[in-house]
Amino acid sequence: MTQRIALVTGGTGGIGTAICRELAAAGYRVVANYFPPELQDAQKWLAEQQADYQDMHIAAADVTDFDSCAAMVKSIEADLGPIDILVNCAGITRDKTLKRMSPEQWHAVINTNLNSAFNITQQVITGMTERGFGRIINISSVNGQKGQFGQANYSAAKAGLHGFTMALAQEAAAKGVTVNTVSPGYIETAMTSAMPTEVLDMIVNSVPVGRMGSPEEIAFTVAWLADERNAYTTGANIPVNGGMYMSA
Numbered sequence: 001m002t003q004r005i006a007l008v009t010g011g012t013g014g015i016g017t018a019i020c021r022e023l024a025a026a027g028y029r030v031v032a033n034y035f036p037p038e039l040q041d042a043q044k045w046l047a048e049q050q051a052d053y054q055d056m057h058i059a060a061a062d063v064t065d066f067d068s069c070a071a072m073v074k075s076i077e078a079d080l081g082p083i084d085i086l087v088n089c090a091g092i093t094r095d096k097t098l099k100r101m102s103p104e105q106w107h108a109v110i111n112t113n114l115n116s117a118f119n120i121t122q123q124v125i126t127g128m129t130e131r132g133f134g135r136i137i138n139i140s141s142v143n144g145q146k147g148q149f150g151q152a153n154y155s156a157a158k159a160g161l162h163g164f165t166m167a168l169a170q171e172a173a174a175k176g177v178t179v180n181t182v183s184p185g186y187i188e189t190a191m192t193s194a195m196p197t198e199v200l201d202m203i204v205n206s207v208p209v210g211r212m213g214s215p216e217e218i219a220f221t222v223a224w225l226a227d228e229r230n231a232y233t234t235g236a237n238i239p240v241n242g243g244m245y246m247s248a
């Protein structure tokens with residue numbers, strides 16, 4: 001069997017890096033998408049990863065731009081082959097209470113965290129269904145499940161992402177393509193280290209497991225969903241949040 005190819009958007013970020021490494025360790029050819037202006041950082045990242053995983057690659061696209069995503073997928077498919085596993089992981093925060101939120105802050109978060117899923121997934125879904133195999137994994141957030149003060153934009157985008165998951169899961173289920181959401185709680189990355197310490201301490205105190213999660217714990221769940229043997233889990237939202245939010 002030919003080696004499966006995985007594309008991870010935001011692949012050079014905190015959680016993205018752990019996902020790329022976990023998928024590479026599982027034997028996939030991995031392509032990490034990065035934001036085009038960050039070429040130098042992405043090249044440095046690649047050199048570090050290739051010390052452990054030779055078959056790691058990088059590809060530029062702004063996930064908020066449909067044409068940029070189309071061009072990236074075309075070039076990956078020409079160079080390496082069709083994409084079998086897509087992890088939509090790129091994301092940003094622009095926190096403000098709604099009354100102080102600018103239209104730019106609203107649109108930036110919706111474009112990067114939600115519209116991106118359409119922009120990229122549209123490029124790969126037809127190929128996946130035609131070949132009869134695909135794994136699409138959308139990285140949402142506990143705050144898409146429960147809402148969060150100061151995050152109307154982020155919570156809306158992340159909740160919307162799971163709506164996208166459930167609809168596409170139904171469209172693709174009979175064709176061997178599963179679509180799932182992973183909803184992390186608070187994970188130790190640059191995104192959370194930018195938060196004030198007292199806010200983080202308060203959050204950690206509310207986590208039953210008693211600590212923040214690691215990017216590797218998210219990556220492990222993603223690899224489980226990506227596995228070929230995992231063909232009967234679809235349209236699911238898998239929480240990886242230390243028990244911070246539980247639902248039936």
Ligand code: NDP
Nearest residue numbers: 010013014015035062063089090091141184186187189191
């Ligand atoms: P990072 O900021 O480390 O990673 C986000 C990645 O997305 C970065 O590589 C960033 O690139 C990339 N990105 C942002 N905008 C674009 C764009 N327009 N085009 C292409 N790439 C882009 O954050 P995390 O690793 O913490 O987050 C990864 C995902 O996990 C996000 O979707 C986030 O919402 C979600 N998440 C994170 C949690 C946490 O506690 N850390 C909790 C719950 C969910 P660049 O750095 O160059 O801008």
